[in-house]
Every structure is written in C-alpha cells, then in structure tokens.
Amino acid sequence: MKQKLLMIPGPTPVDRSILNALSKETVSHQDPQLVGTLAEVLKDLNTIVMTKKGQSFTVPGTGTLAMEMTLVNSLKEGEPLLVVSHGYFGDRFVEIGQTHGFQVEVLASEWGKIVEVEEIAKKLKEKRFSAITITHVDTSTGVCAPLKEISEVVKNFPETLFIVDGVCATGGIEERMDDWGIDILFCGNQKAFGAPPGLANLIFSEKALQRRNSLGKIAIYYLDINRWLPIMREPANTYFSTHAVNMVNALHQALKIILQEGLEERFKRHRRFALAFHQGLEALGFQILASPEYRANTVSAVLYPAGIEDTAFRKRLFENGVVVASAKQKIAGKAFRLGHMGNISETEIMITLSIIEKTLLEFKQDFTLGSSIKAAEEILYKE
Numbered sequence: 158m159k160q161k162l163l164m165i166p167g168p169t170p171v172d173r174s175i176l177n178a179l180s181k182e183t184v185s186h187q188d189p190q191l192v193g194t195l196a197e198v199l200k201d202l203n204t205i206v207m208t209k210k211g212q213s214f215t216v217p218g219t220g221t222l223a224m225e226m227t228l229v230n231s232l233k234e235g236e237p238l239l240v241v242s243h244g245y246f247g248d249r250f251v252e253i254g255q256t257h258g259f260q261v262e263v264l265a266s267e268w269g270k271i272v273e274v275e276e277i278a279k280k281l282k283e284k285r286f287s288a289i290t291i292t293h294v295d296t297s298t299g300v301c302a303p304l305k306e307i308s309e310v311v312k313n314f315p316e317t318l319f320i321v322d323g324v325c326a327t328g329g330i331e332e333r334m335d336d337w338g339i340d341i342l343f344c345g346n347q348k349a350f351g352a353p354p355g356l357a358n359l360i361f362s363e364k365a366l367q368r369r370n371s372l373g374k375i376a377i378y379y380l381d382i383n384r385w386l387p388i389m390r391e392p393a394n395t396y397f398s399t400h401a402v403n404m405v406n407a408l409h410q411a412l413k414i415i416l417q418e419g420l421e422e423r424f425k426r427h428r429r430f431a432l433a434f435h436q437g438l439e440a441l442g443f444q445i446l447a448s449p450e451y452r453a454n455t456v457s458a459v460l461y462p463a464g465i466e467d468t469a470f471r472k473r474l475f476e477n478g479v480v481v482a483s484a485k486q487k488i489a490g491k492a493f494r495l496g497h498m499g500n501i502s503e504t505e506i507m508i509t510l511s512i513i514e515k516t517l518l519e520f521k522q523d524f525t526l527g528s529s530i531k532a533a534e535e536i537l538y539k540e
C-alpha cells in the first residue's frame with residue numbers, strides 16, 4: 158500500500174524520531190527515566206507557551222478532554238461563562254458549559270470572520286463573567302483570533318479567567334501566556350506539536366490554580382486538577398493515575414524538535430507555509446474562507462471553485478496520495494480543510510499543490526497548469 162500524505166488538520170505527519178520515542182520500551186510510570194522525561198515535558202510546555210510560573214499538566218486524553226477539564230476547574234454550576242466562537246470548536250465550549258450547568262452566553266461570528274474586540278469589551282463591561290473562552294484557531298473555519306488584542310481587553314477584568322483553546326495553534330503560532338495574561342491554555346498532541354494523538358496538555362496560571370481552590374469540592378473525579386497536581390509537581394513516588402508512558406516519551410521528543418527549531422523560526426515557518434498554500438490555491442481558483450487579516454497559519458478552510466463535488470474530489474485526491482479533511486456544518490460540501498502545521502516541510506507543500514493540480518485536471522477544471530507551484534515558489538524560494 159502506498160503511504161498517503163496526511164494534510165488534514167490533525168493528526169499531522171509524525172516525524173520518525175517521535176515514532177521511535179513512542180516505541181521505546183514501556184517502563185514503570187515510577188521509573189527514573191520516565192519521571193525525568195515527564196519533568197522535562199512539563200518544563201518544555203511552559204517554555205513553548207512562554208510562562209515562567211504556569212503549572213503544566215499532561216493527561217491521557219484529547220483536546221476535548223482538555224476543554225472539559227479547563228471548565229470544570231474554573232466555574233461552579235450556575236456561574237456565567239462567556240464563549241467567543243469563531244466556528245464549530247468555539248461552539249463546543251457552549252455544549253460543554255451547558256452540560257455542566259454553567260450560565261453560558263455566546264458571542265459568535267459569521268463563519269470566516271471574527272467577533273470584533275470592541276464587542277467583547279462591551280460584553281465584559283455589561284456583566285461580570287467568571288470566565289471567557291477564546292479558540293485561538295478555530296479548525297472549522299481557519300480563523301485565527303487576535304489573541305493579543307483580546308488580551309488587552311480581558312486584562313481589565315481580573316475577576317474573569319482568560320481561557321484559550323490552543324489545540325490548533327500551540328507550537329505553531331505565538332502564544333505569550335504571561336505577557337498576555339492567559340490563565341489557562343491547553344492543546345492536544347496531534348496538531349502543531351506533530352505527535353500522535355493521545356495526550357491533553359494544559360497550563361494553568363497561579364490565578365487559575367487559586368480559582369480551582371476557591372471552588373472547594375467539585376463533582377468530578379478524574380478531571381480535578383487538584384488530584385493531578387501532586388504528580389505534576391513531584392512525579393517521583395507519587396501516584397494518581399498511570400501515566401501514558403510511551404505517549405510521554407513521544408511528546409518529549411516532539412517538544413524537543415520544537416525547541417531545537419526555535420520558537421520564532423517555527424512561527425515564521427508556519428507563516429510562510431500558510432501564505433504559500435493560500436497563494437497557490439487561489440491561483441487555481443479556490444478561495445480561502447477566512448478573511449485575509451485573520452487567516453490561521455496552521456489550517457485553512459478552502460472553498461471549491463464552481464463545478465467541483467466535494468466527496469468525489471477528496472476521494473480522488475486520496476487515491477492520488479493526499480489526504481485532506483471534509484468541512485464542517487455551514488460549509489460542509491462547499492470546502493475542504495487543509496492542515497499546514499507541525500513538522501512538515503516545503504516538500505509536503507509542493508507535493509500537495511501538485512497533486513491538487515493533477516486532480517483538478519481529472520475534474521476537467523480550467524486553470525493554468527503549474528500556477529499554484531509558481532505562486533508557492535515565489536513565497537518559499539524568493540522571500
């Protein structure tokens with residue numbers, strides 16, 4: 158079987174060295190090797206989100222578990238939660254919040270656009286919220302929230318916890334947890350970290366840890382951060398729940414790759430790659446859903462030109478060797494979603510664009526052969 162190029166917005170292609178780390182011998186969760194590795198993982202998470210005093214956690218699970226863990230440790234039943242939603246994953250906070258009986262209010266944008274920062278400021282002035290959630294990059298729309306600007310507003314409301322979903326951003330787009338006053342930031346493994354899915358990674362500020370304590374007893378067991386805290390602070394000789402030993406080894410290697418590349422370099426590379434894809438795809442007649450000012454560097458929702466049927470196109474693309482994801486809800490059938498994050502290189506971009514061109518030819522589309530490659534080369538090779 159020919160291997161497919163995985164260009165979905167997670168899981169992203171996994172570097173061989175990370176797979177090698179994953180397949181290391183499974184040791185005890187108390188083994189000195191694992192204890193040391195876990196301690197480094199937690200330290201590296203802090204470095205990547207630029208916090209000095211934040212408390213990192215890594216817990217078996219996925220991004221959704223991190224979302225729920227965040228909320229249940231931040232609010233009590235009946236408390237007001239403000240959700241800023243730029244798509245499907247923003248809306249998921251609403252579902253989780255309602256499931257736990259929080260009083261959820263939503264500011265939602267049209268798909269492809271953002272909720273204006275002034276609108277968020279107005280809402281926070283009108284009413285006191287226990288927490289506000291922002292999805293840094295909504296993977297359904299490819300919209301990147303202006304996190305720094307939003308942080309300037311949220312800073313004026315210290316009683317409101319600032320919660321950021323970094324699932325489709327952390328490790329690929331700048332996030333300055335301390336400078337921007339973020340209280341809880343979380344992500345998974347499988348997107349810009351480039352590791353296999355399986356761990357939920359969360360970083361809590363001191364204020365967020367205090368908030369958890371102020372809630373007293375909470376009606377949840379596995380997701381209570383206070384049960385995890387001792388083993389994150391002192392991994393040797395403590396136990397709450399068995400670590401995902403092999404996954405911790407894999408994440409460790411993934412984080413080392415990020416830090417070896419250097420954060421600034423990595424963010425810059427993601428910017429270049431996104432631009433190359435955007436210009437390349439536009440040269441072929443596709444449109445990027447997100448407004449140019451708010452386009453994510455990690456994922457794009459790509460609208461089809463007239464005359465292309467989504468399922469047939471993605472199926473043919475798959476047969477030709479490239480996997481992209483379907484679009485969700487409001488744009489289902491009208492677009493596909495393309496991941497461009499993690500440990501990919503120029504090679505993957507060029508192959509993807511070329512295979513898209515091949516598939517367009519098979520669909521008898523009218524376009525100039527090679528135009529996406531040329532557009533991408535202008536960005537990748539000249540700038």
Ligand SMILES: Cc1ncc(COP(=O)(O)O)c(C=O)c1O
Pocket residue numbers: 167219220221222224246292294295296297322323324325345
């Ligand atoms: C922004 C965002 N938040 C949360 C999630 C949920 O993560 P998971 O699928 O790992 O549960 C996703 C998944 O794609 C996501 O993109």
